[in-house]
Amino acid sequence: MQHPESSVAAPAVVAAPARPPARGRTRVRRAAVAVVAAAALAGALVPAAAASGGPDRSPGRDQALQRVLADLVGAPGGPPGAIAVLTRDGERQVYTAGTAEVGTRRVPRQDDHMRIASVAKAFSGAVALSLVDRRAIGLDDTIGQRLPQLPSGWHGVTLRQLLNHTSGLPDYSASEAFLEIIRADPRHRFDSRRLLDFVADQDLLFPPGSRYAYSNSDNIAVALMAEQATGQRYEQLLRELVHQPLGLRSTSLPQGYRLPVPFLHGYVVEPPDPPQDVSEAVSASGAWASGGVVSTPRDLTAFIRGYAGPELLSPRTRRQQQRFVPGGASEPAGPGANAAGLGIFRYTTRCGVVLGHTGNTAGYTQFAAATPDGRRSVTVSVSSQVTGDPALLARLRAAEERFVCALLRDR
Structure with a gap:
């Protein structure tokens, strides 16, 4: 696979979409703000029944699960496409509904690239915990020890607190200065290693370890600590510590806005307007280790089986990984x-x-999970950001639970 933004990537990447009309640009900019603020915060659609199935169909599929996915796509304001991969003890079942690209009958496939959003935080967790295994860094190492250039008020925050979102770091993606740049130019190329500068004038929101608060800043700091501990770029650490051990061949961390082909197109869905393609609307540089990873359903399945299961980390480190904050x-x-x-x-x-x-x-909402032994996994990927619609999000969570129940059947 050729990766975007490389010197040889041009033949492998779809040309940038034509500039949308003014109303479309407004919707794209609004979506672009959502891409980075979510944590702080065209043609006719192919009917799901007609477009479901395809080359990834597998024997023994549960028709009730197929209906669940088709109903999600067919719901008011539902995503144009969806794909779920269910793996149980070596047997893989692939469920699809809708289309991978509006205006076509191409179904989503396991090898379609897509933005995995905050699932990228699990990748940064995998890098950090792999380094803990190698004793290159410690869970109780602090920002002050590893990143003394960051504000002194943050220096007591530990790697452990960054990884479980109890750090109190203010979220850079909620910064008005950051959001203004996105509104003006969604494809703006940030210096990913300077993203915390947007909140460097702010104090911690609460004493470290005193409570839970999800923050995109946490995983930027995790990546920076990993780089400081090793002297290697985070992208190289991802390849050496995660991609290679788990056999991920179609996963990358781009800086620009392009996606490798083929890709699952992502959309803003705001009826009665037609779906607006935002697949390549936003630069990944503004999310980086917190949400910039591009992967495929096939690779995402392999990753979550290795990371949630015993393949990647030692038993000692996994015990730390699985100390949960209720x-x-x-x-x-x-x-x-x-x-x-x-x-x-x-x-x-x-x-x-x-x-x-x-x-x-x-353009995307993702769920990836596995059993603690890594033998069973499920990924559910849909081609719109459903979080702005509480009813649709509730439907998605119910669908995810149905797939989890199928995953755990006979256990």
């Missing part, structure tokens, strides 16, 4: 009752427990 919800909240661990969340559903992460950004 009530710490991912963004958006996953199915059931949520609790926050180190770069991972526990989802306690009516059918049992899985570990994973969620994410949402302009």
Whole structure:
């Protein structure tokens, strides 16, 4: 696969979409603000029944689960497309509904690239905890020890508190100065390693470790601490510590706005207007380690099985990873009752427990989870940001729980 923004990427990337009309540009800018503020915060659609299925169809699929996904796509304001990958003890089932690109009958596929939004935080957790395993860094190492150039009032914050969102760091993505840049130019290319500058004049929101508050700033600081501890760029650490051990061949952390092809197109859905394609509307540089990763359903499945399971980390480090803060919800909240661990969340559903992460950004909403033994996993990816519609989000969470129950069947 060729990655965007490289010297050889041009042939592998769809040309930038034509500049939308004024109203469309307003919707894109509004979506662009949502892409980075979510945590702080065209043609006819192919009918789901007609577009579901395709080359990724697998034997033994549960038709009730297929209906759940089709009903989500068919709901008022629902995403144009959805794909769920259910893996149980080596058997993989792929469910699709809707279309990968509005105006076509192409169904979503396991090898379609997509923005995984805040699931990228699990990747930064995997990097940090892998370094803990190697004793390159400690969970009780502080910002003051590793990043003394950051505000002195932040110096007592530990890596552990960054990973479980109890740090108190103000969220850079809620900064008005940051949001003004996005509104003016959604494709603005930020210096990702300077994102915390937007809140460097602010105090901690609360004493470190005293409570839970999800913040995009946390995982920027995690990546910076990893770089300081190793002398390597975060992107290289991702490749060496996560992508290579888990066999991820289609996962990248771009700086620009382009996506590798093929990709699952992401949309702003605001009926009665037609869906607005925002797949390449926003630069990933403004999210970086907190939400800029691009992956595929196939790679996302491999990642969450390795990270939630025993493949990537030692038993000692996994015990630390799975010390959960009750009530710490991912963004958006996953199915059931949520609790926050180190770069991972526990989802306690009516059918049992899985570990994973969620994410949402302009054009995409993600859920990836696995059983603690890594033998069973589920990913659900939809091609719009559903978090602005409480009823649609509730429908999505219910669908995620249905897939978790199918995952845990016979356990």
